[in-house]
Amino acid sequence: MPPGAPLLEVEGLSVSFATAGGRLRAVDGVSFSLTQGRRVGLVGESGSGKSVTAQALMGLLDAPGVQVEGELRLGGERLTATDERRWRTLRGNKVAMVFQDPAAALNPRMRVGEQVTEGLLVHQGLGRAERRRRAVELLTRVGLPDAGVRVDAWPHELSGGMRQRVCIAMALACGPQLLIADEPTTALDVTVQAQVMALLARLQAETGMAVLLISHDLGLVAEWCDEVMVMYAGQLVERGPAARVLTRPRHPYTAGLLASLPLPGERRERLVEIPGMVPDMRAPPSGCRFNPRCPRADERCRAEAPAWSEEAEGGHRCHLPLSEGT
Ligand SMILES: Nc1ncnc2c1ncn2[C@@H]1O[C@H](COP(=O)(O)OP(=O)(O)OP(=O)(O)O)[C@@H](O)[C@H]1O
Ligand SMILES: [Mg+2]
Numbered sequence: 512m513p514p515g516a517p518l519l520e521v522e523g524l525s526v527s528f529a530t531a532g533g534r535l536r537a538v539d540g541v542s543f544s545l546t547q548g549r550r551v552g553l554v555g556e557s558g559s560g561k562s563v564t565a566q567a568l569m570g571l572l573d574a575p576g577v578q579v580e581g582e583l584r585l586g587g588e589r590l591t592a593t594d595e596r597r598w599r600t601l602r603g604n605k606v607a608m609v610f611q612d613p614a615a616a617l618n619p620r621m622r623v624g625e626q627v628t629e630g631l632l633v634h635q636g637l638g639r640a641e642r643r644r645r646a647v648e649l650l651t652r653v654g655l656p657d658a659g660v661r662v663d664a665w666p667h668e669l670s671g672g673m674r675q676r677v678c679i680a681m682a683l684a685c686g687p688q689l690l691i692a693d694e695p696t697t698a699l700d701v702t703v704q705a706q707v708m709a710l711l712a713r714l715q716a717e718t719g720m721a722v723l724l725i726s727h728d729l730g731l732v733a734e735w736c737d738e739v740m741v742m743y744a745g746q747l748v749e750r751g752p753a754a755r756v757l758t759r760p761r762h763p764y765t766a767g768l769l770a771s772l773p774l775p776g777e778r779r780e781r782l783v784e785i786p787g788m789v790p791d792m793r794a795p796p797s798g799c800r801f802n803p804r805c806p807r808a809d810e811r812c813r814a815e816a817p818a819w820s821e822e823a824e825g826g827h828r829c830h831l832p833l834s835e836g837t
Contacts (some may be wrong), residue, residue: 517544518688518721519568520584522574526563529576537563541744542819545721547688552732553725554768555742558789561725564742565691568723569608570599571649586688596702603630606681611694613674618664621676624650630684642657651681654710672703676710683714690715693725695804704828708735714801729768733757741765744790744800761822761832764801797829807831 526538538560543750545551557589566572572579572592579592585605590597610616617756618626623771624646631645643662650658666674675695692711698706712735715722732739732753739756740751741764749762760766762775767785768808790796799817802808809831817830 516587517647518547518586519545520582521568522582524564524567524568524581526560526572527578530793534578535792536795537745537792538567539795541742541745541747541752543740543747545689545723548719549738549765550715550722550724550736551740552736552739553723553740553742554727554729554732554769556785556789557727558792559742560691560745560792561742565608565693565723565725565757567592568689569602569606571597573598581700596737603682603687604685604688606689606691607679607685607687608693609675609682609695610800612698613671613678614666614698616678617674619666620665621666623669623692625664626666627662627677627680627684628790630681643673645684647681650677653677653680653714655680670703671699671778674705675699675703675707679707679710679714683718686718687720689723691722691723691725694727695724696731697727711735729757741768744795745792746800746828747819748829749825749827751822755824759833761804761825761827761834762801762829763807763831763833767804799828804812807833 521544522542524538524541525536526716527534527536541564543602553564567579567583570590570592573595585601607775617623620765622706623781624643627646629638630644632713637645647662650662655661655673655676661669665741666677667704695711696707699707708731711722724732736753739751739753740747741756741762743764749756749760756765757769760769771784785804790800797805798813799805799808802812805812812830815830817828819828820826
């Protein structure tokens with residue numbers, strides 16, 4: 512891969528599912544690239560297509576009734592959704608993923624040490640003693656207390672935070688260039704969340720891998736990521752450096768998400784939410800998908816879908832972007 516070339520390029524990615532109520536286009540024309548060593552956040556309300564995007568990046572959409580379009584290049588190599596053999600090699604080795612629920616991600620009938628190095632077995636053909644040694648090393652690296660003993664534990668013997676550390680160790684076992692973390696701390700309590708995010712930050716810095724952090728939590732993403740991508744109803748609606756997106760959003764949807772964040776030190780019973788609901792993806796609104804909920808929408812927004820506008824500090828998909836002071 513030439514130096515400075517993007518690690519991952521996604522062009523016009525669309526994913527649709529056959530459902531009882533018709534075709535559901537969960538991801539619609541998503542394009543972006545990720546550079547090595549960057550921490551990029553993907554935010555948006557529930558159902559906006561974040562996890563389906565992640566599944567596409569892991570080659571996990573080769574199933575009946577699922578249609579994937581667009582182009583995906585990893586390290587310059589063009590990949591298609593149906594190339595399962597190739598994906599099997601790439602998963603773990605080049606791209607790995609950490610999921611929301613560590614309990615569900617682990618096999619309850621397998622000791623954690625064995626799970627951590629399961630990938631090594633497939634990918635690097637190591638012997639038993641060497642695998643155990645590697646497992647202890649990896650579990651130590653992710654800060655699992657008494658890793659030398661816990662390597663032989665069953666998943667149910669560990670706390671939620673410990674289990675997520677095991678999942679992170681598993682994801683890192685083969686040294687991936689891209690780690691996708693889909694709501695990695697949502698199932699954990701607040702103090703453990705902070706520890707897990709600090710661990711991910713340390714590992715990202717040590718390895719230089721790129722991280723795509725998927726989250727509902729714009730506050731977390733703003734704090735943790737270099738860049739933010741905002742997704743709404745299957746489309747990217749804004750992207751830019753985290754510092755800019757958080758302070759000077761261009762898309763009214765991003766501004767709405769920010770308004771629903773509690774300010775530092777502020778305690779609220781309930782978050783202020785953006786009025787209205789995420790559209791039914793079997794029949795999205797015409798024009799801009801956000802128009803029924805947008806305080807700025809006019810005739811054009813209802814009639815014409817905005818194209819992506821690239822700007823100096825990112826880009827957006829809006830006819831009437833916010834500017835400073837509006
Ligand atoms: N296998 C599937 N079959 C049919 N529809 C699906 C499938 N997987 C996802 N969807 C639909 O695709 C849309 C996007 O789902 P996705 O899981 O990507 O949302 P998300 O942004 O990750 O939401 P959350 O924040 O709740 O995790 C939703 O409408 C969901 O119901
Ligand atoms: Mg999701």
